Amino acid sequence: MMETAHILDAKGLACPMPIVRTRKAIQGLSPGDVLEVLATDKGSTADIKAWAASSGHAYLGTETEADVLHHFLKKDSAQIEVKEGIPVMDLKTFVKKVDEDKSLTIVDVREEREYHEGHFPGALHIPLSEKESQMHELNKSEDIYLICQTGRRSGIAGIQLAENGFKNLYNVVPGMTEWTKQTKKGELKS
Amino acid sequence: MTTRTAIIAANGELFDAYKVFNIATAAAASEHEVTIFFTFEGLNLIHKQASANLPLPKGKEHFAEGFKNANVPSIPELIAMSQELGVKFIACQMTMDVMGLEVDAFVDGIDVGGAVTFLEFAKEADVTLTF
Numbered sequence: 254m255m256e257t258a259h260i261l262d263a264k265g266l267a268c269p270m271p272i273v274r275t276r277k278a279i280q281g282l283s284p285g286d287v288l289e290v291l292a293t294d295k296g297s298t299a300d301i302k303a304w305a306a307s308s309g310h311a312y313l314g315t316e317t318e319a320d321v322l323h324h325f326l327k328k329d330s331a332q333i334e335v336k337e338g339i340p341v342m343d344l345k346t347f348v349k350k351v352d353e354d355k356s357l358t359i360v361d362v363r364e365e366r367e368y369h370e371g372h373f374p375g376a377l378h379i380p381l382s383e384k385e386s387q388m389h390e391l392n393k394s395e396d397i398y399l400i401c402q403t404g405r406r407s408g409i410a411g412i413q414l415a416e417n418g419f420k421n422l423y424n425v426v427p428g429m430t431e432w433t434k435q436t437k438k439g440e441l442k443s
Numbered sequence: 444m445t446t447r448t449a450i451i452a453a454n455g456e457l458f459d460a461y462k463v464f465n466i467a468t469a470a471a472a473s474e475h476e477v478t479i480f481f482t483f484e485g486l487n488l489i490h491k492q493a494s495a496n497l498p499l500p501k502g503k504e505h506f507a508e509g510f511k512n513a514n515v516p517s518i519p520e521l522i523a524m525s526q527e528l529g530v531k532f533i534a535c536q537m538t539m540d541v542m543g544l545e546v547d548a549f550v551d552g553i554d555v556g557g558a559v560t561f562l563e564f565a566k567e568a569d570v571t572l573t574f
Contacts, residue, residue: 267515269469273524276472300469307446307473 263292264321271297272304275326279310284329287313287382289364292322301326313381314405316367316430325406327381339399339411342423344431347398359398360391362410363429367402371429381406393419400425446470449565450479451573455487457497457510457518462574463488464521470570471528479525480561482535485574486542488518489532489549495519526552533561 261278263271271292279288290301298315301324305312313325342350351357351373359376361368368378379387381401391397397419399407404426411422448470452463463479471477487493497518499506516524526532532553534546539555546555554560565571 265514267513269465269472270516273468273472273528304473 259286259288261288261290263290263294263297265293268294268296268300270294272300275301275304275324276308279308279326279328282328285382286328287364287380288326288328290324290326292324293320295322297324298322311409313409314403316402325381338408339415339422339424341404341426342398344425344427347400347423347425348432357398358391358395359400360407360410361429362399362401362407367429373400373432376400379410381410388414388417391419394421396421396423398423398425400428402429404428446473446475446570447564447568448475448477448570448572449561449568450477450571451561452479452481452485452488453483454574455484455493455497457499458503459485459574460488460494460497460518460521461515464518464525466572467525467530468521468528471525471530475570477525477529478531478533478561478564480533480535480556480558480565482538486534486538486544486549489522489534489553490544491548491550494522494550522550526550531564 259278259282261274263274266274271290271294275288275290278290282288290297301315302312305326309329311327311330313327315325316323351359355375359373361372361376361378362381364380364382365378368380372378377390379390397414399411399414399422401407401410404424407428408424411424414422448467450463450467452459467477467479481489487497495518532550533556534549534553536555536557539545546553
């Protein structure tokens with residue numbers, strides 16, 4: 254069973270509370286754990302980013318869902334930088350490829366809740382927070398397509414996989430944020 | 444090395460309190476070492492009774508509603524949070540003498556000191572702010 258990422262609900266809180274709560278929440282986690290912070294304070298994106306940079310945590314990105322911001326942080330992982338990314342595959346090209354070949358290895362690196370809200374048929378689910386423990390399930394010689402919400406987290410996952418000897422990796426950009434629009438039309442829904 | 448933030452709080456209305464405590468808690472949450480020197484009207488911000496009923500500036504009373512709607516924490520909550528995060532409060536001895544105030548008029552856990560006490564901390568500070 255996949256573990257759920259750690260979630261902090263800071264919705265409705267004004268500055269500086271989202272940061273104060275985030276600091277407290279991340280103190281209880283282990284290095285490498287991913288924390289998802291839900292906030293409605295529009296200033297929190299810039300604040301979380303700056304705070305992460307000064308506190309040694311990796312800021313993985315922010316997804317917006319209705320009026321709620323979902324910030325993703327990885328504890329004590331500031332050394333993860335998107336320095337040399339893996340090759341990018343445009344979402345449209347990827348969707349075409351999936352139609353032609355149902356046996357593609359697709360890895361969805363989003364967290365459990367996001368994966369359950371909709372994912373590519375047959376996509377393996379290995380959240381960024383769990384990836385290191387489950388990497389061995391993947392075949393290093395296969396083509397692997399990594400996907401998340403926007404392409405940021407899948408990009409980070411790709412770099413980590415590449416460092417572990419994986420060769421044929423593709424980061425699907427922009428990710429599920431564009432794809433879900435198609436699911437509403439009834440296409441591709443798993 | 445730890446980043447140091449030194450703040451002087453010299454005014455005593457509600458807006459002043461938010462400026463001081465928001466910056467102080469944000470700095471402390473970013474692992475800064477924070478000291479606030481409360482002087483003259485600034486002493487209101489840590490006075491046991493006054494801090495819970497700080498006035499809005501004249502003509503700005505209508506902002507009371509905005510504070511409620513934006514769900515900002517109250518000043519006593521921000522004081523407690525600051526102290527929990529390790530923010531150090533120094534009350535100005537000279538002002539206390541002028542106003543006839545004793546240390547027990549203020550929230551618990553404060554230090555009382557003179558300008559030099561603050562300057563000793565502030566001379567090594569990376570960020571210095573006056574409100």
